[in-house]
Amino acid sequence: MNSKVTEIKALFDEKLALVTTSEQVEELRVEFMGKKGSVAALMSELKNVPNEEKKAFGQEVNVLKQEIETKIAEKRAAILEAEQQKLIDSAEEYDESLPYDIKTGSYHPITLVQRDLERIFTSMGFTIENYSEIVDDYHCFEALNIPKHHPARDMQDTYYLSTENQLLKTHTSAAQNAIMKKYGAPLRAIFPGRCFRNESTDACHENTFFQMEGIMIDKDISISNLIYFMKTMLSEVFQKDVTVRLRPGFFPFVEPGFELDIKCLNCGGEGCPSCKNSGWLELCPCGMIHPNVLAHGGIDSEEYTGFAFGLGLTRLAMMKYGVKDIRTFNSGSLKSLSQFKNE
Ligand code: FA5
Numbered sequence: 001m002n003s004k005v006t007e008i009k010a011l012f013d014e015k016l017a018l019v020t021t022s023e024q025v026e027e028l029r030v031e032f033m034g035k036k037g038s039v040a041a042l043m044s045e046l047k048n049v050p051n052e053e054k055k056a057f058g059q060e061v062n063v064l065k066q067e068i069e070t071k072i073a074e075k076r077a078a079i080l081e082a083e084q085q086k087l088i089d090s091a092e093e094y095d096e097s098l099p100y101d102i103k104t105g106s107y108h109p110i111t112l113v114q115r116d117l118e119r120i121f122t123s124m125g126f127t128i129e130n131y132s133e134i135v136d137d138y139h140c141f142e143a144l145n146i147p148k149h150h151p152a153r154d155m156q157d158t159y160y161l162s163t164e165n166q167l168l169k170t171h172t173s174a175a176q177n178a179i180m181k182k183y184g185a186p187l188r189a190i191f192p193g194r195c196f197r198n199e200s201t202d203a204c205h206e207n208t209f210f211q212m213e214g215i216m217i218d219k220d221i222s223i224s225n226l227i228y229f230m231k232t233m234l235s236e237v238f239q240k241d242v243t244v245r246l247r248p249g250f251f252p253f254v255e256p257g258f259e260l261d262i263k264c265l266n267c268g269g270e271g272c273p274s275c276k277n278s279g280w281l282e283l284c285p286c287g288m289i290h291p292n293v294l295a296h297g298g299i300d301s302e303e304y305t306g307f308a309f310g311l312g313l314t315r316l317a318m319m320k321y322g323v324k325d326i327r328t329f330n331s332g333s334l335k336s337l338s339q340f341k342n343e
Helices: 003-018 022-033 038-048 051-090 109-122 151-156 172-183 223-238 291-296 313-321
Strands: 134-136 166-168 187-196 208-218 244-248 254-263 280-282 286-289 305-312
Touching: 003 022, 003 038, 003 051, 022 038, 022 051, 038 051, 109 187, 109 208, 109 223, 109 313, 172 187, 172 208, 172 291, 172 305, 208 223, 208 313, 223 244, 223 254, 223 286, 223 305, 223 313, 254 305, 280 313, 286 291, 305 313
Parallel strands: none
Antiparallel strands: 134 166, 187 208, 208 305, 244 254, 254 280, 254 286, 286 305
């Protein structure tokens, strides 16, 4: 073996034995394998080696190179393992008995009210249905007796998607048609959901809010059934007497139609921003399902009648929890939202 190769090999082994950190390994690698390192210097001497020895010299340098690379890699791995072990050994011991403070999340107040209502209605034989937030024009309007250019559409301007005919649903009534077609009559169903309207916001209006729709279709369903279910629902939700009023209201998909208002619980009817100073809050429009809507849903209106209601779930949560401004619900403020008790 060439004496210089032997010399460098011995020097490398000697230095390697003294290395104890990753940084030192890197320094050693540069010293021997770097562009200006010992091995590169050795290669540059090839030109001075006699021709007949060149081949053997080149092979010896290559073997040396491989040997150094392997030893550096092994050393690096060994040091890394030792360093990790050191970290593990020095870590503080875990003491199970130490007191700890885990912050748990809480349900959103709208979820709480929704669950409450689902419990009440399922106990009265209603099924709970889920429906898409993206709907088409037919389901949101036409199937509900609101043809194109009908003035009732002005009240529910929404966000139209670039996909033809698709929009964000403005009311949960948009699910009526699909649910009628799915189950036929007789039928009792509620369907809560998020609604969207292009709306200026204030203390009682949001552009994104929740409603809960309910429909009941059977033989001989009348306004008395509607009033009974509305009264039962409100007394169960509030667990106290609340003052409501029923007045005529126009919705093209019911006939007759009503507005069910609740006396504002935030001001006791005196008038405040939550109720736009009127003392009353529009909560749950309702009415007897229009025969055209039943027909669109494939139900024979000669044989069956039914009622529908569209409860303002977000407003109900406002009243139940004494929230003065509806915008609190979408604010994402944990300080405000985490104060409501989970059930
Ligand atoms: C409707 O959306 C009808 N689909 C309700 C209906 C269903 C009538 C079935 C008859 C039969 P309206 O636009 O009034 O109606 O909304 C219903 C309720 O949703 C309101 O009483 C109110 O409580 C709530 N609501 C409406 N707009 C907003 C809003 N911008 N922010 C918060 N709550 C709203």
